[in-house]
Amino acid sequence: MIQKIPLIGVVYVLGIALANCALCEEPKAEMRLSGIAGGMSYSTAMGDNYQAYTQPRGAVAEAWIAEPHLLGPVFDLHATVNYLPYQVRGLTDSTLNQWSFLLGIETGRGANANWVKPFVSLDIGGVYSKLSIPAAVTSPTQNSSFLFAGQVRGGVDIPIWGKLSVQFASPLKVVFSAKKFVTLNGDVSLRWAL
Amino acid sequence: MGAMNSKLTFAFTILLAVTLFAGCGEGKDPYEIFGNSQAIPTIALPMDVSNVGGAAISPAKDRLDITVAGTTATVPLVSPVNGIVTAIDGVGPYTLTIFHNSRFSIQIGNLGTLPGVRVGDAVIEGQILAAVYTISPLIYFSVFQNGAAVCPLVAFNATARDRIRAFTPVPCP
Numbered sequence: 001m002i003q004k005i006p007l008i009g010v011v012y013v014l015g016i017a018l019a020n021c022a023l024c025e026e027p028k029a030e031m032r033l034s035g036i037a038g039g040m041s042y043s044t045a046m047g048d049n050y051q052a053y054t055q056p057r058g059a060v061a062e063a064w065i066a067e068p069h070l071l072g073p074v075f076d077l078h079a080t081v082n083y084l085p086y087q088v089r090g091l092t093d094s095t096l097n098q099w100s101f102l103l104g105i106e107t108g109r110g111a112n113a114n115w116v117k118p119f120v121s122l123d124i125g126g127v128y129s130k131l132s133i134p135a136a137v138t139s140p141t142q143n144s145s146f147l148f149a150g151q152v153r154g155g156v157d158i159p160i161w162g163k164l165s166v167q168f169a170s171p172l173k174v175v176f177s178a179k180k181f182v183t184l185n186g187d188v189s190l191r192w193a194l
Numbered sequence: 195m196g197a198m199n200s201k202l203t204f205a206f207t208i209l210l211a212v213t214l215f216a217g218c219g220e221g222k223d224p225y226e227i228f229g230n231s232q233a234i235p236t237i238a239l240p241m242d243v244s245n246v247g248g249a250a251i252s253p254a255k256d257r258l259d260i261t262v263a264g265t266t267a268t269v270p271l272v273s274p275v276n277g278i279v280t281a282i283d284g285v286g287p288y289t290l291t292i293f294h295n296s297r298f299s300i301q302i303g304n305l306g307t308l309p310g311v312r313v314g315d316a317v318i319e320g321q322i323l324a325a326v327y328t329i330s331p332l333i334y335f336s337v338f339q340n341g342a343a344v345c346p347l348v349a350f351n352a353t354a355r356d357r358i359r360a361f362t363p364v365p366c367p
Contacts, residue, residue, distance in 0.1 A: 049225075051232040051296050077205075088228060090296035090341065091280060096224050103208065126212040131224040133280070133314045141279075141314035143227060145219035148212070177225035 032194075034066035034076055034109070037167060039189025043084050046182045051089060053096065058084035060187050064106065071105065078106035078121045082185075093134040100127045100173065102151060109157075117157040119169075124150045127175045148176045155187070163193040222316040227278045230295045234339060237274035239354045240302055240323070245269045247331075249361040256343035258358065262331040271324050271333065273317040275300060282313055287327045289334075292317060298349075303334035 041060040045053045065077040082100040104123030130144040155169030167189045175181040239246065239260070247263025262269050273292060277299070281291040289303040290311070306327030311317060326333065337346045345366035347355055 048232060049228075052228040088293075088296070090299070091293055094280065096228075101212070103205070125209075126216060129224050131227070131314070137282075137313040139312055141221050141312045143219075143221035143224050143314060143316070145223040145225070146215045146217070147223070147225075148216050175225065177223055177229075179225060179229040181225045 031065060031067045031069075033063060035062075035064040035191055035193045037062040037189040037191035039167070039187060041082055041084060041185050041187045043086070043183045043185045045086070046184055048179075049181055049183075054087040054089055056085050056087065058082065060189055062189065062191075064109070074107050074109075076106050076109050077103070078123060079103050080123060084183075084185075093132075095132045096129060097132060098127060098129045098175075100149060100151075101125045102149065104151075106153075114159055116159070118155070119157060120152070120154045122150075122152055123171075124148070129175070145177065150174055150176075153187075157191060160190075165191045165193070167191050221314065227316045228295070230276055232295050232297060234298050234349070235275055235294060236351050237300070237349050237354070238351055239357070240271045240274050240333070240335065241269055243353060243357045246357050246361075249358045251345065251347070251362050251364045251366070254343075255345040255364070255366060256336060258335045258346040260333050260335060260358075262326045262333065269326050270322045271302065271305065271326060273319060273321045273323050276318050277316070279309075279311050279313055279315045279317060282309060282311075287330075288324070290323060297340050299338045300349075301334075301336040301338070303336070304330065304332055 038061045041058045042055065043058065044050065044055045060080060060082045062078065062080045067077060071077065080100070080102045084098045086096040086098060088094045088096065102123035102125035104121050106119055106121035108117050108119030126146055127149040128144070128146045133140050151171045151173035153169050153171035155167055157165050157167045159165045167187070169187040171185045171187065173183050173185060241262065245262055245264050246260055248261030250259045252259070275292060275294045277292040277294040279290060280293045283289040286308070287303070288305040288309055289301060290305060290309055291299060291301045293299045304327050305324040307325040309324040311323055317323065335346055336343050337349045338344070347358060347366040350358065
């Protein structure tokens, strides 16, 4: 933790400085929630980890924040929470539960609700992972971690009706553990534009 | 402007929180536990070869019984592989199961003392697991490949194999 203090300070100071600098002019529009989405996520671990974990189905929830003054009309802030329960191949009752909390910038959202919109986003944040073991065991050892993570996510948004649309996205996510955990996901979600 | 400023400050405070929490956790990082190569490992005996006082392979060739020589109370049993303890069965003697990767796991039975590890512990090669059961100084050793018990000799290194074959010349497939 002690080694992290300079890094934490730099991140915080740069963040606040950026926030203040970006706001040194008169604002043209307010930051606002521009969309929410929820859906299903399917994941596969890549590389050597493919043999260690099954392909789980999980859930994904997303939100978009328009900030026209700082990001312009093209970019949105994109926040995502994703849950994936990976089973361990060769073991029963052992699940690696993974919660991702990522924040980033997305482009591709047009103003016209009738357009089919391809999009791409770059998100960073943290991933909390916990290994669950059989409940019958008394006094088990718990194994969990909270690690940096990032993802590149491309996809397409297809309007259904009014402000409702369906999204197909394919995030490539990297969890920065000692041995990097790379997954390719497939997300299907319903998006409501606000 | 003040409201926007506070929102962005909030966003960067979240990033700060992620930076603070990164690296936190309990026990061992799950990704490291299951980060072993998927290759079938070559292993040593779970004790020093000089402590092997006898050996016999079960008729089904799926289990090796090793008689422990010397003062059993001082013979430590060690883990022959890196892995995670997935089961501790019995109420003394105990049976310990260690999962190395999705293709390979081992089971050591007839352990005398309560093993110094718990279910969910990540163990490393050479780590002391338990002591020999002094009433019956014999341990049962099984190897599982792709879910099936196989002849343990196929997983041992040359030193271990030679030592076992000195007592039991039964050929292994």
